[in-house]
Amino acid sequence: MLSLKKYFTEGLLQFTILLSLIGVRVDVDTYLTSQLPPLREIILGPSSAYTQTQFHNLRNTLDGYGIHPKSIDLDNYFTARRLLSQVRALDRFQVPTTEVNAWLVHRDPEGSVSGSQPSSGLTLESSSGLQDVTGPDNGVRESETEQGFSEDLEDLGAVAPPVSGDLTKEDIDLIDILWRQDIDLGAGREIFDYSHRQKEQDVDKELQDGAEQEDTWPSEGAEALARNLLVDGETGESFPAQFPADISSITEAVPSESEPPGLQNNLLSPLLTETESPFDLEQQWQDLMSIMEMQAMEVNTSTSEILYNAPPGDPLSTNYSLAPNTPINQNVSLHQASLGGCSQDFSLFSPEVESLPVASSSTLLPLVPSNSTSLNSTFGSTNLAGLFFPAQLNSTANDTAVPELPDPLGGLLDEAMLDEISLMDLAIEEGFNPVQASQLEEEFDSDSGLSLDSSHSPSSLSSSEGSSSSSSSSSSSSSSTSSSASSSFSEEGAVGYSSDSETLDLEEAEGAVGYQPEYSKFCRMSYQDPSQLSCLPYLEHVGHNHTYNMAPSALDSADLPPPSALKKGSKEKQADFLDKQMSRDEHRARAMKIPFTNDKIINLPVEEFNELLSKYQLSEAQLSLIRDIRRRGKNKMAAQNCRKRKLDTILNLERDVEDLQRDKARLLREKVEFLRSLRQMKQKVQSLYQEVFGRLRDENGRPYSPSQYALQYAGDGSVLLIPRTLADQQARRQERKPKDRRK
DNA sequence: TCGGTGTGTCATAAC
DNA sequence: GCGTTATGACACACC
Numbered sequence: 001m002l003s004l005k006k007y008f009t010e011g012l013l014q015f016t017i018l019l020s021l022i023g024v025r026v027d028v029d030t031y032l033t034s035q036l037p038p039l040r041e042i043i044l045g046p047s048s049a050y051t052q053t054q055f056h057n058l059r060n061t062l063d064g065y066g067i068h069p070k071s072i073d074l075d076n077y078f079t080a081r082r083l084l085s086q087v088r089a090l091d092r093f094q095v096p097t098t099e100v101n102a103w104l105v106h107r108d109p110e111g112s113v114s115g116s117q118p119s120s121g122l123t124l125e126s127s128s129g130l131q132d133v134t135g136p137d138n139g140v141r142e143s144e145t146e147q148g149f150s151e152d153l154e155d156l157g158a159v160a161p162p163v164s165g166d167l168t169k170e171d172i173d174l175i176d177i178l179w180r181q182d183i184d185l186g187a188g189r190e191i192f193d194y195s196h197r198q199k200e201q202d203v204d205k206e207l208q209d210g211a212e213q214e215d216t217w218p219s220e221g222a223e224a225l226a227r228n229l230l231v232d233g234e235t236g237e238s239f240p241a242q243f244p245a246d247i248s249s250i251t252e253a254v255p256s257e258s259e260p261p262g263l264q265n266n267l268l269s270p271l272l273t274e275t276e277s278p279f280d281l282e283q284q285w286q287d288l289m290s291i292m293e294m295q296a297m298e299v300n301t302s303t304s305e306i307l308y309n310a311p312p313g314d315p316l317s318t319n320y321s322l323a324p325n326t327p328i329n330q331n332v333s334l335h336q337a338s339l340g341g342c343s344q345d346f347s348l349f350s351p352e353v354e355s356l357p358v359a360s361s362s363t364l365l366p367l368v369p370s371n372s373t374s375l376n377s378t379f380g381s382t383n384l385a386g387l388f389f390p391a392q393l394n395s396t397a398n399d400t401a402v403p404e405l406p407d408p409l410g411g412l413l414d415e416a417m418l419d420e421i422s423l424m425d426l427a428i429e430e431g432f433n434p435v436q437a438s439q440l441e442e443e444f445d446s447d448s449g450l451s452l453d454s455s456h457s458p459s460s461l462s463s464s465e466g467s468s469s470s471s472s473s474s475s476s477s478s479s480s481t482s483s484s485a486s487s488s489f490s491e492e493g494a495v496g497y498s499s500d501s502e503t504l505d506l507e508e509a510e511g512a513v514g515y516q517p518e519y520s521k522f523c524r525m526s527y528q529d530p531s532q533l534s535c536l537p538y539l540e541h542v543g544h545n546h547t548y549n550m551a552p553s554a555l556d557s558a559d560l561p562p563p564s565a566l567k568k569g570s571k572e573k574q575a576d577f578l579d580k581q582m583s584r585d586e587h588r589a590r591a592m593k594i595p596f597t598n599d600k601i602i603n604l605p606v607e608e609f610n611e612l613l614s615k616y617q618l619s620e621a622q623l624s625l626i627r628d629i630r631r632r633g634k635n636k637m638a639a640q641n642c643r644k645r646k647l648d649t650i651l652n653l654e655r656d657v658e659d660l661q662r663d664k665a666r667l668l669r670e671k672v673e674f675l676r677s678l679r680q681m682k683q684k685v686q687s688l689y690q691e692v693f694g695r696l697r698d699e700n701g702r703p704y705s706p707s708q709y710a711l712q713y714a715g716d717g718s719v720l721l722i723p724r725t726l727a728d729q730q731a732r733r734q735e736r737k738p739k740d741r742r743k
Numbered sequence: 744t745c746g747g748t749g750t751g752t753c754a755t756a757a758c
Numbered sequence: 759g760c761g762t763t764a765t766g767a768c769a770c771a772c773c
Contacts, residue, residue: 583751606761631762636751638763643750645764 199419592622592627600631601626696721 190496587597594601595616604612608628613623693711696704708728712720 524768632752634762635753635764639751639765642765 525684585625585632588625589629592625593628594622598629598633601629602637692719 444543583598588599589601600612601609613626618626689711693706693709694703696709698704704721706724708724709721710724712722712727712730714720
């Protein structure tokens with residue numbers, strides 16, 4: 001790399017000097033500041049994005065297969081990497097950000113650009129157009145330059161003398177080649193640019209879908225963008241064919257070109273204009289954005305097929321290892337560059353253009369507009385869709401056979417495509433959250449919203465809101481989850497507490513005080529089981545293990561003494577361990593020698609509780625403690641129930657919101673469908689209008705002039721032939737009415 | 744050390 | 759009036 005850098009830099013400097021000697025000014029700064037990775041990197045050294053840290057990352061991320069930086073088996077490496085990435089991409093929902101740099105090359109006056117021609121050529125060549133050179137790719141280049149140096153240089157379109165620095169015959173030949181390129185830029189374009197791009201694309205395909213998704217997306221984004229790009233014939237660069245702001249402005253029924261200009265509005269008839277005008281474009285786009293969100297989630301496969309206009313087996317989608325549900329973010333920055341007037345042989349520069357229909361390519365490409373607005377102005381009155389549709393279809397790097405479409409404005413297919421494309425852009429602007437998308441996607445698959453556990457169901461909520469039945473219902477659900485437990489809950493008892501009838505064994509172990517150990521376990525299982533909460537994405541990271549209040553049976557086995565140790569150990573050890581698990585009230589009860597369990601204290605009904613108290617001769621302090629224990633215990637369960645209810649409420653609200661969003665999306669989809677059918681109807685009306693009007697004859701048997709007469713629809717369904725001036729007046733009136741209403 | 748989370752407890756209102 | 763429940767607020771432990 002160093003040698004290449006030195007070689008290239010020195011060669012470039014010498015070439016610059018040489019050009020300056022013959023009167024051509026070359027501004028090297030433009031190359032260095034124009035964000036052209038290969039050239040800039042060669043001259044200035046690798047940037048942070050292209051440093052060898054890429055290899056570190058790759059080596060780390062490629063499980064089990066690494067590459068040695070000094071002995072790179074790139075074939076195996078990239079193959080394994082690609083396959084691994086494909087596997088990993090299967091469960092990913094990716095919305096990468098792609099930045100596509102399109103260079104708008106406009107034409108300078110003749111004669112003023114002789115010096116800049118080589119620079120333009122170099123710039124465009126080394127920038128490699130829409131394709132970024134990824135870090136690993138850079139590594140490839142490094143290795144390639146070690147072996148096939150001159151070949152690589154030819155690919156780069158760059159010329160550099162040998163390291164010796166002297167101008168040898170080879171130097172002169174190379175300079176001569178470049179100079180001839182200046183004179184006839186097109187001749188060299190195909191060789192230098194297209195083949196170079198093809199080579200880079202091959203490498204990029206190998207690099208696709210790596211750890212650095214951003215590296216892969218530019219090319220893919222370029223693929224998608226290329227559908228919207230017009231290809232400059234001189235440079236081979238693409239620039240975006242601006243879509244009209246209004247989709248319907250294109251897809252709306254457009255009269256045939258044979259009609260006089262003034263007839264168009266009338267042909268569209270008041271019906272058409274009136275129905276279209278109230279439709280708020282901005283609102284429509286907002287709606288479409290919402291639809292796009294749902295479309296991206298619901299019909300990923302079909303959407304992607306529509307968006308990419310590619311079958312599932314299309315190499316466009318397979319080679320790049322894209323997740324099928326991945327919209328493309330087209331962050332297009334349009335640069336401008338100057339290029340001399342070498343306009344001939346544009347097809348040599350851009351092989352894509354050769355596949356374009358002759359009608360569009362021949363009219364568009366030789367005269368490249370200086371900016372995108374002039375593009376519209378130039379072609380606004382012509383078949384606009386015919387301009388950009390071929391570009392969309394044919395400007396992909398893959399020479400896939402794309403079926404020819406009929407007249408772009410003839411069918412609704414184009415309309416649908418425009419809609420989809422615009423929706424895609426809108427969704428991109430919206431900033432779709434992939435995590436939410438994947439979650440909602442799962443929901444749509446199951447069509448059941450959040451897969452809430454029964455403990456989170458509204459029924460549990462409603463039941464728990466009952467006064468006394470809440471406890472029993474909750475406890476029943478809890479006990480059902482722990483059928484193997486040794487205890488059951490009392491009918492009147494609250495959640496989690498076991499009855500006293502079957503806790504005698506443990507009472508003995510605890511010294512007749514303390515909670516039933518199953519209590520905490522049941523409470524957790526009732527609504528705090530992490531596995532149950534795992535369905536909640538925002539709770540997944542909560543990994544608490546508050547075992548300080550749990551019984552040994554509920555504790556993790558790692559925290560427990562081994563069974564053998566338990567067997568060997570005396571009951572003291574077990575008692576000590578249980579002692580650690582006791583709550584403060586249990587300790588107090590034990591300290592105060594309360595003769596019955598806290599469980600009894602808390603869960604017994606008032607009458608039984610009073611009976612129990614009456615059986616024993618208890619001091620005032622003991623009675624006070626017992627009442628506190630009962631109060632606190634009940635409040636504790638109440639707090640748990642309260643929190644459970646709160647959580648259920650949140651979950652239900654969340655589900656309601658999702659349901660509403662789903663309904664909204666469905667309604668918006670229906671709205672779009674209605675609008676689409678409305679357009680279809682408009683087109684039919686228009687064609688009928690033309691047909692009827694064309695068949696009308698005056699008393700002399702001559703057809704009526706569309707510039708003088710127009711058809712008007714009457715309220716009763718009849719059609720009247722009226723003078724055009726009158727029709728125009730009526731149309732204006734009806735246009736004003738909606739405006740007045742808005743005011 | 745800080746912040747998030749879970750849990751227990753208290754105070755209070757409502758039933 | 760008492761007991762129970764619901765809930766906000768706080769403290770504490772844990773991660």
